[in-house]
Amino acid sequence: MLAVVFQVGDVTSRKPALNVLLWQRALDPERGKWALPGGRLRDDEDLTTSVRRQLAEKVDVREIAHLEQLAVFSEPGRVPGVRTIASTFLGLVPSPATPELPPDTRWHPVNDLPPMAFDHGPMVAYAQARLVAKLSYTNIGFALAPREFALSTLRDIYGAALGYQVDATNLQRVLGRRGVITPTGTTAHPGRNGGRPAALYRFTDSQIRVTDEFAALRPPG
Amino acid sequence: MLAVVFQVGDVTSRKPALNVLLWQRALDPERGKWALPGGRLRDDEDLTTSVRRQLAEKVDVREIAHLEQLAVFSEPGRVPGVRTIASTFLGLVPSPATPELPPDTRWHPVNDLPPMAFDHGPMVAYAQARLVAKLSYTNIGFALAPREFALSTLRDIYGAALGYQVDATNLQRVLGRRGVITPTGTTAHPGRNGGRPAALYRFTDSQIRVTDEFAALRPPG
């Protein structure tokens, strides 16, 4: 099992980035290269339990707001030595939680990845593609955002995860209409430059939910 | 590995049904119940190759127009005896190809499944949900339809796979606008009841392709 764990970093600054959790290999093969966290499955646990257990060594498990299966990588020669099959997972950690990391482990921006071990590079790319797609038709943003947030913050989070800037106006309307976000009624304090105080929102659910199931060919009625 | 292989049966009649390929277990455990085709992975093949090899015993491999990974089922107690992990696949066979089947193997309508072995029932349900979703945002219909077809036939195929009737008019326009289907220029002969001859179409590609990537939050421009 291998997990691609994402978090949006630097939410308060103006240039947030989508980061992925990697650890640096101390031993051959691929010494010095960066790898996804993971490990072997035990006989008494299922895959999801196993991934959560493996990640507990890297990040606080309670901070993983969403975890789902991605693809299985099974090419016979994908790693040297005994034949190994990798079942990959997508994990999401909300901002701004910054759990303590072991010394060999770091967050890396997905737009500037270090040399990656084995076939872990394509796995990160696959995971991001899946995240991008799900941002547009599910409420999966709940797993990246703080509990309460201003719309401009959410705009930056979506922008980092999608890889392009989105309009806060339309984000509010799309997510509002679908019932994905709810206003809390409270407002944030403006920064030192002034500006109108921002209304705060939260995600309505903290479980993934498909909000826009059919692009076309939806059932009649 | 286990494969959920679908085909739409009775395309020429007026009530086509979505069928799944099952074989009946002759031995305990679960003797007499119906199971998905599959088998064990060899050390020198990847999962896709393995699934194709396993299915060759059941259906002609050339008839599998599409094959993709689904989920991994890994609960420790999902089958009795030694712990087994099932990686499931979705396979699609075009109509009206009707390959010869071994005596223990049959097509069963998904709406009227026999008693299923182990956890294979939920696997079929999961596969159909994925198929339904992909019909609306990809060109995956190519793997269920004949090479050339009238729109009313395609309407029945989509209806069987989706579980509800669709409008042939709008199907034509949606798939036409997206470039999924192309008119061949030829027409079919009317049946004995008369009626205007139907124009024939074919799918433009025979490889899966996402046609409607973003439900919302698409990139600017």
Place this chain on the structure above:
DNA sequence: TCAAAAGTGTTCAGACTACACCCATGA
């Protein structure tokens, strides 16, 4: 009073559904 940030209003285009209407064929 001005700049900055947030929020609202408005317009526009595209996609999809539903349904009425027209066309071509066999008996």
Place this chain on the structure above:
DNA sequence: TCATGGGTGTAGTCTGAACACTTTTGA
């Protein structure tokens, strides 16, 4: 010429992108 099945026209709704404009704050 009529029943049958196929195809086209069209209206109407909904969604979302873009962008101008207004509101609320700190300095």
